[in-house]
Every structure is written in structure tokens, then in C-alpha cells.
Amino acid sequence: MRRATAGEDLIDETVNRLAARLPGAVGAGRAGLLLEARHGLEDAAEAYRRAGLSEREAAERAVSDFGDLDELSTDYADHAVSGSVRMTALVLGVGYLVTLLAWLVAGWATPDRLPEGSSWAASSFSWIGGLAVLTTLGALAGVRRLARHRGNPSGLAWLIGGVGLACAVATLVAAYLVEPWGTGRDGSDSATLVSGVEIASGTIVFTIIGCSLRCLSLAWAARARRRTT
Amino acid sequence: MGQDRVKGHLDGLLLAVLESGPLHGYAVIEALQTRSAGTLMLPTGTVYPALRRLEDAGWIEGRWSTVAGRKRRTYSLTPGGQRELQNERSEWLRFSGTIGTVLGGSGQSGPSAGYHEQRIGAQALTEVRP
Numbered sequence: 444m445r446r447a448t449a450g451e452d453l454i455d456e457t458v459n460r461l462a463a464r465l466p467g468a469v470g471a472g473r474a475g476l477l478l479e480a481r482h483g484l485e486d487a488a489e490a491y492r493r494a495g496l497s498e499r500e501a502a503e504r505a506v507s508d509f510g511d512l513d514e515l516s517t518d519y520a521d522h523a524v525s526g527s528v529r530m531t532a533l534v535l536g537v538g539y540l541v542t543l544l545a546w547l548v549a550g551w552a553t554p555d556r557l558p559e560g561s562s563w564a565a566s567s568f569s570w571i572g573g574l575a576v577l578t579t580l581g582a583l584a585g586v587r588r589l590a591r592h593r594g595n596p597s598g599l600a601w602l603i604g605g606v607g608l609a610c611a612v613a614t615l616v617a618a619y620l621v622e623p624w625g626t627g628r629d630g631s632d633s634a635t636l637v638s639g640v641e642i643a644s645g646t647i648v649f650t651i652i653g654c655s656l657r658c659l660s661l662a663w664a665a666r667a668r669r670r671t672t
Numbered sequence: 673m674g675q676d677r678v679k680g681h682l683d684g685l686l687l688a689v690l691e692s693g694p695l696h697g698y699a700v701i702e703a704l705q706t707r708s709a710g711t712l713m714l715p716t717g718t719v720y721p722a723l724r725r726l727e728d729a730g731w732i733e734g735r736w737s738t739v740a741g742r743k744r745r746t747y748s749l750t751p752g753g754q755r756e757l758q759n760e761r762s763e764w765l766r767f768s769g770t771i772g773t774v775l776g777g778s779g780q781s782g783p784s785a786g787y788h789e790q791r792i793g794a795q796a797l798t799e800v801r802p
Contacts, residue, residue, distance in 0.1 A: 461717075475736075479697050479720045479745055486698035487716060510715025518721035525728055590728035 450502030454484045457506050464516035465523055466664030473523045480519075484509060520665045525586050525596045527661045528603050531654040532586075535607045536579025538647040539572040549640045567617045571610050578606045597669075600662035607655030611648045618644075678714050682722055683731075684760030685712070687753055690732060694748035696739060697723060723747055731756050 458481045465473060484505050491501035509515075546568070582603045589596050678685070689695065689703045700723065701716050723745075726732045731753030734745045749757070 475745065476720060476724060478743065480717060482742055482744060483698045483701070483716060483720060485742075487701075490702075505716075508715065509717040512717075515715065515717040515721075518718060518725075522721045522724045525725075529728075586728055587730055590725045591731075593725070 448498055450488055450498040453499070453502040453506055454481065454488065457484060457509065457512070461512050461516060461519065464512060464668065465520050466661045466668060473519075473526065476519060476522055480509075517669065520668055521596055524600050524661050524665050525590065527654075527658045528582055528596055528600050529586055531600075531603050531607055531651075531658040532579040532582035534654045535575045535603070535610065535651055538651050539575040539610070542644045542647050543568065543572045545640045545643060549637055553634075553636055568614065571613050571617070574606070575610045578603060578610075595669075597662045597665050600658050600665075604655045604659035604662060607651050607658070611651045611655065614644075614648050678712050679718070681760075681764070682714070682718070683726060684757065684764065686719070686722060686726060687731060687749060687757040687760065690747055690749045690753070691757060694746045696737075696744040696746045700747070726753070729756075 458477055461480065462477055465477075484502075487505035487508060488498075488501045491504045492498060496504065582599060585599045586596065588594070589599065685704060686700060689700050689707065692703075695703060697720050698716075701719050704712055704714070704719075723732065723734070727734050727747070731750060732747045733750055734747045736743060737746050738744070739746070
């Protein structure tokens with residue numbers, strides 16, 4: 444394995460220090476932005492090397508040109524929060540559309556197999572789904588608007604994370620009221636279809652919970668970071 | 673040129689640089705420095721999140737590609753970005769024209785007679801209102 448040079452070490456250290464200042468540990472958008480920053484530093488160091496500086500000096504100049512990490516980290520953190528808002532919004536909106544569509548198809552295919560629980564609880568799924576889709580559209584429009592006006596996306600992250608969590612919990616409660624979990628079904632094809640839709644819906648709801656919690660935690664971390672800088 | 677002044681116009685500068693064709697992040701920084709003959713002193717680290725923000729705004733679009741053996745994100749202007757660039761240019765011309773008029777010095781030591789006439793007219797209108 445090739446040993447990293449002193450210049451590469453300095454660039455690695457800079458990128459790692461920037462990463463440590465960002466909220467959240469994972470995320471494709473965050474990783475992509477850090478990769479871009481790393482390549483930018485490497486390009487700058489290479490340009491200084493071509494101009495005659497030593498490897499170490501070239502890396503130092505590139506890192507110095509990059510800017511103060513504490514000041515930069517706010518913009519990088521805002522990007523991470525915006526990415527999380529967009530991801531949560533898409534999972535929420537698309538997730539509920541798919542869930543409602545799946546139940547609609549299940550209703551047409553096997554009308555006699557659907558649970559016969561409280562009608563108000565059953566009809567609440569449409570309202571929750573409608574709210575989720577509207578919130579998604581609002582959040583996506585909000586991300587675009589904030590980007591155009593250099594706004595702080597934390598407020599939007601609190602909103603979409605909160606709505607996502609509320610919709611998911613309300614869905615689980617309504618689902619339990621319609622038909623308590625663990626109710627047995629016979630092994631017919633139609634019962635299998637309904638059970639499949641139930642499992643898919645449950646998976647989507649728990650994915651929404653995960654994304655919403657991540658969005659809220661990023662908003663919390665970004666707020667704490669903003670207070671300390 | 674001061675960083676704060678440049679930051680206020682960063683969006684327009686980035687859009688202007690991308691008007692000539694798609695570029696990756698570091699090429700954008702180089703183009704900014706070349707066009708300004710090295711007078712735009714901006715921390716290079718501010719450019720990458722700014723490009724992502726412009727992408728979120730729908731003014732540019734980014735695609736990953738491999739250039740010279742390195743994975744890079746290349747950005748290009750969208751039709752919306754082109755319109756925003758025209759807006760930025762118009763706004764800048766208006767702003768710089770106004771500031772230039774004041775800073776340039778017209779030889780007048782105070783507001784023009786027209787200004788005073790307007791003030792008196794406005795005052796008269798206020799007094800007539802119940």
C-alpha cells in the first residue's frame with residue numbers, strides 16, 4: 444500500500460476536521476460535498492506544486508485558501524440539513540402515495556377481506572396521507588425558496604420531521620384501532636395479499652419514522668452548532 | 673476585494689462563470705480568479721456549498737463524472753439560472769449606476785431643487801388629508 448505524503452495527510456486532516464463539524468454521521472449529500480471539497484483541495488495543492496512549491500507548502504497554501512473551518516461549517520451544515528429535509532419529504536410523500544394506492548388496489552381485489560374496524564379510523568388514513576403529500580410539496584418548495592434566499596433550513600427540518608413523525612404515529616394508532624395487530628388470517632390468496640400490503644405499509648411507516656427522527660436530530664445538531672459558532 | 677462584498681454577489685458570480693459552459697467546482701474557482709485577475713479573494717471552501725445551494729434553487733444542475741481519473745461533480749446553468757443571471761446583471765447595473773452617481777460627485781453641495789419641490793409637494797398632500 445502507498446504511504447500518504449505529508450501534503451495528503453494535511454488535506455485528509457482538514458477534510459476530517461470539517462466533517463467533524465457537520466451534523467449527522469451519514470448521508471449521500473454530505474459525503475458528496477466532502478468529496479468535492481477534498482478534490483478541490485487536491486486540485487489546488489497540485490496547482491501550487493506545478494507553480495514550484497514543495498508538496499508540504501502546496502498543501503498548506505491550499506488549506507489556507509480553503510478558509511476558516513468554523514465559518515465554513517455553517518454553509519456545509521445547512522446543505523446537510525437541506526438534503527435531509529428533501530429526503531424526508533420524498534419518503535413521506537411517496538411512501539403515503541404508495542401505501543394508499545396499495546390499499547386501494549387491495550380493496551378492489553379483495554373487498555371481503557379488508558378489516559371491518561371503526562370507519563372513522565379507516566377514513567383517517569386518507570386524511571393523514573393527504574396531509575403527508577401536501578407537507579411534502581410544501582417542504583420541497585420551501586427548500587428551493589430557502590436556497591434562493593440563503594435561508595436557514597433548520598425550521599423546515601423541524602416542520603417536516605415533526606409532521607412525518609406525527610403522521611407515522613397517527614397511522615400506527617389508526618391501524619391498531621381498525622384491526623389490532625396479531626389478528627390471525629386464513630391462508631387464502633386474498634388474505635395473503637392483504638397481509639402483504641400490511642407488511643409493506645408497516646415497512647414504509649417505520650422508514651418514515653427513521654427519516655423523520657434523523658431530520659429532527661440534524662436540525663437539533665445544526666442549531667447547537669450555530670449557537671457555538 | 674473584501675470577502676464580505678464578494679459573498680453578497682457570490683450567486684451572480686457563480687452563475688456568470690457557468691454561463692460559458694459546464695465546469696466542476698475547482699474549475700469554477702479558477703475561472704473566478706482568472707476573470708477577476710486574482711482580485712476576488714474568496715475562501716475556496718465557500719464555493720462548494722454555494723454551488724449545491726444554487727442546485728437546490730434550481731438555477732444550476734450537477735452531475736457526477738470522471739475527469740482526469742477523479743470523480744467530479746460538473747455543474748451547468750439551467751434555463752431558470754439563465755433568467756436569474758439576467759436579473760442579477762440588471763440589478764447590479766442599477767445598483768452600481770446609483771452608487772457611481774453618488775460617489776462620482778456631481779459638483780452639487782446639496783439636494784437639487786427638484787428634491788425640495790418633491791418634499792414640499794409631499795408635505796402639502798399630507799396636510800390636505802383629513
